[in-house]
Amino acid sequence: MNIEIPCPTCREHGRTSMIMIEPELLLHGAHFSCPLCHSSVALAVKSYPLYQQSLEKYTHYQMLTQGLKTEGEHPKLNRR
Numbered sequence: 128m129n130i131e132i133p134c135p136t137c138r139e140h141g142r143t144s145m146i147m148i149e150p151e152l153l154l155h156g157a158h159f160s161c162p163l164c165h166s167s168v169a170l171a172v173k174s175y176p177l178y179q180q181s182l183e184k185y186t187h188y189q190m191l192t193q194g195l196k197t198e199g200e201h202p203k204l205n206r207r
């Protein structure tokens with residue numbers, strides 16, 4: 128699961144460049160850099176708990192969606 132964010136440094140200089148990020152790797156302290164200006168982004172340590180929570184919710188939501196697709200026209204009603 129990759130996401131792209133616009134590079135803030137490039138945007139300041141009126142350019143557009145996207146930085147590819149792998150959310151799971153961010154949690155492990157990975158840095159991702161802009162292919163154009165080589166600025167790197169990483170997760171601030173204080174954002175870790177919130178980020179991890181959000182990522183878990185998102186993953187959970189993805190699983191629910193996947194489940195709905197699998198169940199097709201006979202979804203289970205007591206879903207949690």
Ligand SMILES: [Zn+2]
Pocket residue numbers: 134135136137138144161162163164165166
């Ligand atoms: Zn850049």
